[in-house]
Amino acid sequence: MKLNVTEKIIKEHLLSGEMSAGSEIGLKIDQTLTQDATGTMVMLELEAMDLDYAKTEVSAQYVDHNLIQVDSKNPDDHLFLQSAAKRFGLYYSRPGNGVSHPVHMQRLAKPGKTLLGSDSHTCANGSMGMLAMGAGGIDVAMAIAGEPFYVKMPEVWGVKLTGELPDWVGAKDVIFELLRRHDVKGGVGKVIEYYGPGLNDLNAMDRHVIANMGAELGATGTVFPSDKEVRRFLKEQGREEDWIKLKADRGASYAIEEEINLSELEPLVAKPSSPGNVVPVSEVAGEPIYQSYIGSSANPGFLDFAMVAEIVKGKQVADGVSLDVNPTSRQMLTNLVQAGHMASLLQAGSRLHQAGCNGCIGMGQAPATGRNSLRTTPRNFPGRSGTKEDSVFLSGPEVAAASALTGVITDPRTLEMEYPKVKSPRNPKIDNNLLDEPLPPEEARKVELYKGPNIASIPEMDELPNRLEVPILLKMGNNISTDEILAGGARVLPFRSNLPEISKFTFENIDETYYDKGMDTKDLGGHALVGGFNYGQGSSREHAALAPRFLGLRIALVKDFARIHWQNLVNFGILPVTFINEEDYDKLEQGDVLELTNLREKIKQGNQFTITIKNKGEKINVRHALSGRQVDMMLHGGLINWIKERQV
């Protein structure tokens, strides 16, 4: 059978399941990537699992999100992550080394491999002929522990690239074109695979741009072939030996087929406040801007910055525009300095920031109230910049540079200048100085985890009891989001590595007595929650399951669940069940006591069972949707206990 690149990688890594779209497959994971915002919990999970040493080929812990050190919390987290990387045999990329995705691509990515990362833009490394996927923290922890990653077999969506990019049009415009056609849910359940003659016009970092923003289409992943350009890139990085050729078989087909003729593209812009809100730049030209923001994993390459430098060279940013330059790696910054581009950027009046994610994830460079910001970042969701009711436009570097000069959104083709021919540095510096290699196992075992005062181990969790008699602490309506369960933001997230502390914020906007009541039930058999439709929608944060579990939650009984939160509940040993008759919802009140007997047998034997409302003497019928594997996990009290037993 003729296979495309995606199918080849999946076939090579298939541990369970059938390669038919929509059915669950288990994949061997070769590499993992964690960043600091999600990584502290992953490392605490590895500790709770008693992991001895990473079982992957490569696992890397990056520090790129929380670089603002206004007190000891972030630097304490960094030291914890460094100690955990040493303890578990991970690479550690120190603060200031750069954004995980481009650094991983430069230093560690390998064609043909699978990469799982606790960051939604992990897919960026699909540029290297990898199957690279974002996932929840505990999924990545499991992968580090050598477990398969379970995912629905994707449809492979082939995008044939033809033609050549016109001057002033770049890789960002390619992915914008796909977003313009299909919007932000167009890629759900799919891997986007690029092929065709147009690839010759896209260097490895251009492909990174396109693969990165596959996340904005909701795709499972984005895959490029490993061709001579990938070889050139690896050679430039001093790693030619890591190259293998990986192309679709001649005559391979795709479940969905599409073509983009690069020659027909023009500069595009995503308007506020969705990356799918794409229009030609001409449609928004003239809109005044407060800020032009360069950087992030969506335009991370040397040439992206060099292009801006060449456009602004010898000119001045417009009065009132802040041109914020955010290098994506220290290696690239060094090359920009040595090639003279940084001098051009500085002399034009830019503000140079440290290498990292920075404003792309709302860590600095927030725009002023009511002012437009133009950014080369991947996302412009409302408020993501840090400013409420912000107005963020997305573009490629050419539009961002042209607009910085004029003070209004500008079609770069209207500048009175030749299209700059920017070139890669001739002898680029390779800089591993802030990327620490893993310790060998015998050294790693001697390392103690360093925990600052704000870092607490995950408490042990007990297995599922055979009998529960639990009060309903909250009865909620429809569409309860994970933000309502446990908020994000600057007030709460600093406690992301401290479950006992972050738990204090649980359900605070629904019932501020929940924390105290939960703590009361914790050692007395726990409690239950009741909800309506779409329970747990929104952010995927694991803390929204972990914190209630810490406070004694054993069972969540709702009309239906949002998918990711359901998965998180299962992972942390909270039994998620739904009503068989939705009217039973009305029979339940806060304070009612639910009785569940012979529970362990019941969930093994079938997916329906009966719960008694003890104080009312009534019974209601519920169902669970656990697979056999998940039932086993639930009986153990969650994934951490389950894997802990398997590690021994």
Next chain:
Amino acid sequence: MKLNVTEKIIKEHLLSGEMSAGSEIGLKIDQTLTQDATGTMVMLELEAMDLDYAKTEVSAQYVDHNLIQVDSKNPDDHLFLQSAAKRFGLYYSRPGNGVSHPVHMQRLAKPGKTLLGSDSHTCANGSMGMLAMGAGGIDVAMAIAGEPFYVKMPEVWGVKLTGELPDWVGAKDVIFELLRRHDVKGGVGKVIEYYGPGLNDLNAMDRHVIANMGAELGATGTVFPSDKEVRRFLKEQGREEDWIKLKADRGASYAIEEEINLSELEPLVAKPSSPGNVVPVSEVAGEPIYQSYIGSSANPGFLDFAMVAEIVKGKQVADGVSLDVNPTSRQMLTNLVQAGHMASLLQAGSRLHQAGCNGCIGMGQAPATGRNSLRTTPRNFPGRSGTKEDSVFLSGPEVAAASALTGVITDPRTLEMEYPKVKSPRNPKIDNNLLDEPLPPEEARKVELYKGPNIASIPEMDELPNRLEVPILLKMGNNISTDEILAGGARVLPFRSNLPEISKFTFENIDETYYDKGMDTKDLGGHALVGGFNYGQGSSREHAALAPRFLGLRIALVKDFARIHWQNLVNFGILPVTFINEEDYDKLEQGDVLELTNLREKIKQGNQFTITIKNKGEKINVRHALSGRQVDMMLHGGLINWIKERQV
């Protein structure tokens, strides 16, 4: 009479008073400097005064403190400051342009002039043969409005420099030596004037280091002569025409005389947690460090950074050390890039941050809990780094660089290398791009102040009534600090430009009902406060007077006042009085009503008068300490009203 440089400048600017140490003099102010943390209130004061246009020769508004934009508050402040600078005829140094003190020195400082700044390190520009002094915000607002600055005539402390600095010893060690000898109060009431043959060994930026940290001795100012080195510096900055020669008369004397033989100095370090805690580096060598921090107005020069670059060139920072490089101006950063020094710093493994004050004022780069930080900054007061119970050592760049390489505090003389001969750039870039020139008056008058949602004008304040009948809202004990009156910190200070909002925090730790009670009295004649000894100690923040005044405070009756808070009360029209018989304190209770009649006449006629405790029928005698000028100000309802009338 033979005059020293300080006396020459004072004589030239004397508007009132006698030049005898300790007596109040009024000085003409030629230049002012405000930064963003203090500047927003200064600009709001100028607005409240109805200022038409700055009456100084040069006034500059810098943005260097609050560069972390995690939401819209800081960028909104920046836009407000920019609009205010345009409106009132000020220079505006945009965010990213650099730290006020070195930028002012490069672009605007002039020998022989007076400079008043709302920043304690304003004294740094004494390096240029100026009398440069830090002051409160409203003092600077008054100076911008053309009013004299009132200060006690200082003693002039002559420090004769002889000899030559040995290799590995720098300007920082000169000021450390003075701190070692005299500690942090040694300069109170004095101007430190340097002279002698050792000056030949100190370039203009070296002198900036020494003048800057005069603040750490508590000195009123630091003065260097304007000699051929100042001329060279101005020429390098393209401003040779701004140079005048200014030296002490031959045979001039000093109230205090002292000598430092540069040849005898060695590398020094200030231990935690005081800049006066100075020891030879050998005494702390071997102490492990987590961080080596380069930058700030205490070591701001090109050569300071170039020295570090040359020491670390081709080497690597020690494992676990964060070498944080904080450029002090964009101009200097550009020169460092072009001279190749930035490449050396980056390749050695440093983290490059944006140009600004940054971690020196706790805005980023905080150290981890329990770890040592070594910094070239001027201050290591407890917690200033942002980390509670921090452990910050201060040093010059040579020690900081050597220690970054070894991971422990290191005497640079023990490095196996030649002392680097660093040189100024041959054709240094001069960069005014982010320094906006003042608008001419006719243009300025057309500018509207831009106020984001977090910026509120200072409400109008009424004049002192002739009769007060006011309840005592709080009766407090001794040593009430301005932190207890109105806290600083990240929770409160974001509202520094919004008096109605920041007022909500007033006295919250003493009586959380104070705000509501105050608001109730506000339109009913106001209220009184009673306190013990040393009322208003601590930080000089003006808000601790402004906010209670906004809530209706008219009179503060205490045993005695801390000096600066007393001044702030007077400035904002709150009558500060003390008991003549301290036992009367015991007669007063919270809720008592004080009656003051014929008040306007009484405070004019003498400094003692009687207050009736209306509900008790008792009388107590009090005194005020206002000068004639201050009585006039008080009758007007404070300095803003007083100057407003004079502007017309």
